[in-house]
Amino acid sequence: MSILQRISSSSESQPRVSRRTLLKGSAALAMGAAALPSTRGAAVEKPASGTPSSTFRKGKVIDCHAHLSHRSRATWEADDRKLIEAADKLGIDQLCCSTLTPRWPATLDGFRECNQWTADGMRRFPGRVLGYCYVNPGYGREALEEVRRYVGGRGFIGIKLYNEYTCTEPVVFPIVELAIELGVPILHHASHSHYFVEDQPRLTDGGHLAELARRYPEAMLICAHISGGGDWEWTVKAARHAPNVFLDTSGSVTDDGSVDMAVAVVGVDRVVFGCDSSMTAGVGKIRGANLSAQDKEKILGENMMKLLRRRKP
Amino acid sequence: MIVDVNAYLGHFAFRRLRHNTAASLLALMDSRKIDKAVVSSAGAITYRNAQAGNEEVAEEVRGHCDRLIPFAVINPFYAGWQDDLKICQEEFGMAGLRLYPKWHNYQLSSPCCQELVDAATEQGMVISIPIRVEDNRERSWLLNVPDVPLEEIIELVKAHPKARFILLNGIDYTRCPLGRKNNGLPSNYAIELSRLSAVLANELGQLITNLGAERVMFGTGMPFNYPDPALVKLEVLDASEPEKEKIRSQNATTWLQL
Numbered sequence: 352m353s354i355l356q357r358i359s360s361s362s363e364s365q366p367r368v369s370r371r372t373l374l375k376g377s378a379a380l381a382m383g384a385a386a387l388p389s390t391r392g393a394a395v396e397k398p399a400s401g402t403p404s405s406t407f408r409k410g411k412v413i414d415c416h417a418h419l420s421h422r423s424r425a426t427w428e429a430d431d432r433k434l435i436e437a438a439d440k441l442g443i444d445q446l447c448c449s450t451l452t453p454r455w456p457a458t459l460d461g462f463r464e465c466n467q468w469t470a471d472g473m474r475r476f477p478g479r480v481l482g483y484c485y486v487n488p489g490y491g492r493e494a495l496e497e498v499r500r501y502v503g504g505r506g507f508i509g510i511k512l513y514n515e516y517t518c519t520e521p522v523v524f525p526i527v528e529l530a531i532e533l534g535v536p537i538l539h540h541a542s543h544s545h546y547f548v549e550d551q552p553r554l555t556d557g558g559h560l561a562e563l564a565r566r567y568p569e570a571m572l573i574c575a576h577i578s579g580g581g582d583w584e585w586t587v588k589a590a591r592h593a594p595n596v597f598l599d600t601s602g603s604v605t606d607d608g609s610v611d612m613a614v615a616v617v618g619v620d621r622v623v624f625g626c627d628s629s630m631t632a633g634v635g636k637i638r639g640a641n642l643s644a645q646d647k648e649k650i651l652g653e654n655m656m657k658l659l660r661r662r663k664p
Numbered sequence: 665m666i667v668d669v670n671a672y673l674g675h676f677a678f679r680r681l682r683h684n685t686a687a688s689l690l691a692l693m694d695s696r697k698i699d700k701a702v703v704s705s706a707g708a709i710t711y712r713n714a715q716a717g718n719e720e721v722a723e724e725v726r727g728h729c730d731r732l733i734p735f736a737v738i739n740p741f742y743a744g745w746q747d748d749l750k751i752c753q754e755e756f757g758m759a760g761l762r763l764y765p766k767w768h769n770y771q772l773s774s775p776c777c778q779e780l781v782d783a784a785t786e787q788g789m790v791i792s793i794p795i796r797v798e799d800n801r802e803r804s805w806l807l808n809v810p811d812v813p814l815e816e817i818i819e820l821v822k823a824h825p826k827a828r829f830i831l832l833n834g835i836d837y838t839r840c841p842l843g844r845k846n847n848g849l850p851s852n853y854a855i856e857l858s859r860l861s862a863v864l865a866n867e868l869g870q871l872i873t874n875l876g877a878e879r880v881m882f883g884t885g886m887p888f889n890y891p892d893p894a895l896v897k898l899e900v901l902d903a904s905e906p907e908k909e910k911i912r913s914q915n916a917t918t919w920l921q922l
Contacts, residue, residue, distance in 0.1 A: 430864075437863035440900045545805040581801040584679070603859075604799045605889040608682055630863050631900065635893025 410648070413655040414438070414633070416538060416575055416601040416625030417446035419472045419480070421453050421465070435476055437630045444652070447538070448472060449483035449511035456515040457487040462494075466501050473506070481659075483511035483538055488523045495529055502533050508659055509536040509573075518555040518563045518572075527567050534663035536571035538599070542580035543589070557586035561593035568595055571658050576627050578602035578636065583609050587616045594621070597658070600650065601625030605632050610640035610650070619646045623655045667916040668693070668891070669792065670832045670856050670883030671701035673724050673732075674717060676797075677710040678804045683887035686724045686732060693731070696891050698884075699913070700731050700922060702792070704762040706888070708737035709797055714768075715748040722756035733920060735760040735792060739768040740780040749780070753787055759920055760790035760830075765816075766809045767797065772820045781820070785827040790919055792856075793817065795834035798888065814840045818849065825850040828919060833885060835859045838870045845874040854915060856883035862897035869902055877907035881915050 417434065420427035438446055450465035450472070452458070457465070462485050469482040484501040486494040501507040510530050516523050518539055530537050542548065543556035560574045574590055577583045579602020587609075590596045598613045598621060613622045619642070626633030637647055673684055683692040684706065693701060703725065708717025714737045725732040736752035738745050738761055752758040761784050765772050772793075784791055796811040803809070814834070818841055821829055829852060837843030837855055857880060860868040871880055882898065884891035898908060916922065 433864050437900075440863060441896070542801065544801050545803065546808070579799075579801075583802065604802070605858075605885070605893045606679070606798070606802075607887050607890045608680075628864060631861070631896045632893045635896040636890050638896065639890030639892035 411444040411652040411656065412442055413481075413624065413652045414443050414446045414601075414626050415573060415623045415655045416599050416627045417448045417480075418628060419448045419450045419469060421450055422468055423453055431472060431475070434628075435479055438479065441630055441634045443626075443630075443634075445479055445481055447481045447483060447508060447655070449485045449538070451485060451511075451513060455513060456489065457485070457513070459487075459490050459493055462486050462490075463497060466497060466507075469507070470501065470505055482507040483509045485511040485513070486526065487515045488512065488526045489515055491522070491525070495525055498526065498529055498533075502535055507535075508662070509538060511538050511540075512555075513540045514551045514554050517553045517559055519559045520553070523563075524566075527563065527570050530571070531567060531569045532663070534661045536573050536597070536658045538573040538575055541574045541576070541586070543585050544581035556580075557589035557596070557598075560596050561590055564593035564595045570595055571597065571661065573597045573599050573623060573658075575599050576602035576625065577613060578604040578606065578609050578632070579627060579629065584612065587613050590621075591616050597621045597623050597654070599623050599625040599627075600636055601627035601629065601633050603627075603629040603632050605636055607639070610636050611642065614640070614642060614646060614650075619649050620654055620657075622650050623658075624651045665700075665913040665917075666696075666698045666882060667913040667920075667922065668698050668701040668884050668886070668894075669830055669881045669916050670794075670858055670885050671703045672706040672886070672888060673703045673721050674705045674707040676706040676888070678798070681706060681887045686728050689887060690728060690731060692886060692891065696895060698891065700733060700916075701886075702733045702735055702760070702916075702920070704735040704737050709764055709767050713742065714739050715744070715751075718748065718752050718756065718758070722752075722758075729757065733760075733922070734758045735762050735790075737762050737764065738780060738784075739764070739770070740774075740776040741768065741770045745776075745780065746783070749783060749787075753789065758789075760784075760792060762832075763791060763793050764797070765793075766812055772812070772816050773823070778823065781824050781827050785824060790828045790830060792830040792832055793820075794832040797833070814842055817853075818842060821849055821853050825852055827852055829853040830856060830881060830919070832856045832883060833859055835867070838867055838874065843867070843871050843874055851875075851879070854879050854881050854919065856881050857897055857911065858883045858885045858889060858894045860897065862901045866902075868897060872903055872907060872911075877903065877910040878915055880911045881919075882912050 420430040450469045452461040472480045473482050484507045486497050541555045557574050560572050577598050683689050705717025705721045708714040718736045721734050725734050736758040841847040862868045884894040
């Protein structure tokens with residue numbers, strides 16, 4: 352009997368809550384005093400050879416949208432450790448992390464030191480932290496060099512773009528073309544509200560990403576935080592006909608039906624699990640979605656793993 | 665036992681809700697082993713005459729009062745609210761109120777609202793206040809309803825020390841006196857956990873430390889929200905089992921005399 356079957360079985364008088372049942376179960380809390388393991392379970396695979404692809408195995412839970420703390424925060428080191436501890440508690444095996452500058456637009460020096468810190472995070476938490484290379488596309492050649500340095504040379508798994516430019520602006524295209532060349536995904540900050548977001552005038556939304564996807568059908572574009580990016584129903588519908596746009600479930604909003612609608616509209620293979628630091632919200636939404644265990648496995652890790660395996664040698 | 669102090673029935677004007685009838689909400693509760701839920705009308709948030717929503721809820725919970733505890737939505741600026749309050753309490757058996765000062769466009773400090781709070785308190789009713797209904801970033805183009813500022817809540821609890829308030833759908837209490845130790849405020853309010861963090865910043869743990877577990881209550885916000893995130897918070901919360909039991913059900917049971 353699988354963990355999922357055990358959790359849903361009413362005949363089980365004392366179901367044991369494990370890291371994985373937190374994600375996949377639906378009624379574990381009801382038993383009240385279920386104990387949590389204080390350390391990571393053996394299910395988390397250690398990296399074998401140091402090559403990123405060696406750490407991607409079936410069954411892993413991968414948070415596609417996480418952040419390490421910027422080191423201007425006095426508590427950055429403890430904050431990073433708390434992130435890993437939270438992942439341990441919630442059964443998240445790996446976190447795809449970027450470090451963002453505290454102010455935007457990011458300067459060249461600003462995103463360069465962020466990527467150094469992300470690389471350091473990968474060393475401090477081996478096998479747990481996977482790095483996104485964060486760049487401001489406005490820096491042109493330097494931004495491309497940064498991506499080559501970290502994705503091409505230091506094992507980062509993708510590129511993180513924020514709100515410096517709307518993704519359909521030509522300045523972004525060379526970054527997308529390089530991502531295609533390297534075979535890595537771009538996680539793009541995105542939101543759609545029915546008003547002008549003054550502090551993010553070049554905000555990207557799901558419609559922009561769908562337009563970019565039509566221009567670059569080989570690109571793997573992850574539309575960030577549908578549950579923290581304004582009207583998620585709009586975003587899901589905007590992405591419908593863009594088969595290379597993937598929807599990240601992260602964000603603090605826990606609206607019922609959001610994950611279900613994403614799966615119903617774009618298909619389960621294009622939905623990827625994320626938290627973006629809203630950890631219990633991220634996990635709870637997947638647990639609450641009315642989907643099969645197989646579909647949840649895809650969202651929790653398999654879909655992201657597929658994207659990561661498309662990396663070119 | 666699990667008691668959810670933050671649940672709803674009926675339709676919301678700006679988004680389709682699932683599980684919004686008594687039967688479907690109870691089925692959802694069964695699937696999550698939630699025993700009882702405090703419910704109010706989602707429709708009354710935008711109805712001009714909120715009492716129509718209360719009537720819908722009263723009809724819907726009939727036969728399920730052992731599990732669904734109805735609360736009334738009252739707008740103290742609408743004609744006849746005193747009659748509505750009396751009907752809700754005496755005929756519908758509603759044990760408390762939900763107030764929407766921003767959606768219904770009044771001040772918590774206004775004389776009408778003060779009168780409503782006093783009247784409800786005299787009748788032993790609990791007053792719950794959703795700090796928000798939905799995330800402001802996803803709002804309709806038709807309106808822009810702000811969250812209830814916690815500063816206004818502070819003034820309210822100070823002005824009515826004998827009243828009992830449950831604060832729903834809020835966050836950042838620890839950044840203001842409401843969530844701080846020795847804050848000089850009456851202990852007449854409890855905080856519901858659906859938006860509180862239980863890891864990383866762990867505001868939930870901070871509130872237990874600062875105010876005591878007896879001041880925190882379990883709530884989900886269903887069917888607006890998936891119930892599971894709130895359940896997960898309790899699972900991962902670093903607190904003793906007696907503390908969790910208070911949050912899970914004991915506090916609500918005491919306050920609502922269940």
